[in-house]
Amino acid sequence: MVKRGFIFDLDGVIVDTAKYHYLAWKHLANELGFDFTEEQNEAFKGVSRRRCLEILLELGGISVDETQFDRWLFEKNEDYLSYIDKMDESEILPDVPKVLDYLKHKEVPMALGSASKNAIPILKKVKLLSYFDTVVDGNQVSRAKPDPEVFLIAAEKIGVPPERCVVFEDAIAGIEAANTANMISVGIGAEETLKGAKYVFRDFTEIEIDFIKQLAFI
Numbered sequence: 001m002v003k004r005g006f007i008f009d010l011d012g013v014i015v016d017t018a019k020y021h022y023l024a025w026k027h028l029a030n031e032l033g034f035d036f037t038e039e040q041n042e043a044f045k046g047v048s049r050r051r052c053l054e055i056l057l058e059l060g061g062i063s064v065d066e067t068q069f070d071r072w073l074f075e076k077n078e079d080y081l082s083y084i085d086k087m088d089e090s091e092i093l094p095d096v097p098k099v100l101d102y103l104k105h106k107e108v109p110m111a112l113g114s115a116s117k118n119a120i121p122i123l124k125k126v127k128l129l130s131y132f133d134t135v136v137d138g139n140q141v142s143r144a145k146p147d148p149e150v151f152l153i154a155a156e157k158i159g160v161p162p163e164r165c166v167v168f169e170d171a172i173a174g175i176e177a178a179n180t181a182n183m184i185s186v187g188i189g190a191e192e193t194l195k196g197a198k199y200v201f202r203d204f205t206e207i208e209i210d211f212i213k214q215l216a217f218i
């Protein structure tokens with residue numbers, strides 16, 4: 001029997017880097033003369049860096065040429081990386097290692113599927129890189145979620161057909177991407193937000209190993 005493959009999003013599933021993205025975007029917005037709220041930051045989750053800056057500039061009513069746009073993209077990322085640099089294992093979200101350890105022990109193929117171009121340095125910082133057979137990130141995809149490209153590449157790389165893959169995602173666009181790819185979607189977050197997911201858990205502390213076992217071996 002073909003095993004199931006497990007694909008994990010990064011920000012909001014494995015670590016909460018959204019708070020650092022927020023600080024860096026807010027810093028840039030303030031520098032440009034307007035504020036950026038945590039509520040507005042919600043719409044940035046799972047969205048590519050480039051698209052986030054487009055939205056931020058729309059919020060501030062600012063239009064710029066490509067050179068300045070790229071300069072701000074770079075500046076925001078440098079700021080973000082200064083937070084990432086201080087990360088360690090204590091920032092892994094609760095009970096994530098419980099699930100990763102179980103799957104690793106059972107030799108279930110695992111992939112990371114993230115929009116971030118900083119996924120590998122983050123995984124190294126929190127010492128989780130070795131758990132994943134492959135990392136598909138923002139450097140390898142041309143179409144952002146809700147396009148299923150990131151998850152389809154991940155499935156191909158771990159050699160598991162899409163319909164046998166399970167995706168853990170915290171963003172609506174990510175759940176949509178998983179569903180479009182014909183994968184089993186598991187939402188991490190609020191049920192009201194992640195209505196489209198096949199299963200929803202507030203966080204990994206709500207996930208029993210028995211549930212993972214069933215998902216992995218049926």
Ligand code: B16
Binds near residue numbers: 012018045117138171
């Ligand atoms: P970077 P995910 C996403 O990560 C974040 O949720 C999103 O807020 C961010 O803009 C995007 O990565 C790009 O990140 O600037 O590091 O390339 O949820 O897809 O793991």
Ligand code: MG
Binds near residue numbers: 010046169
């Ligand atoms: Mg996410």
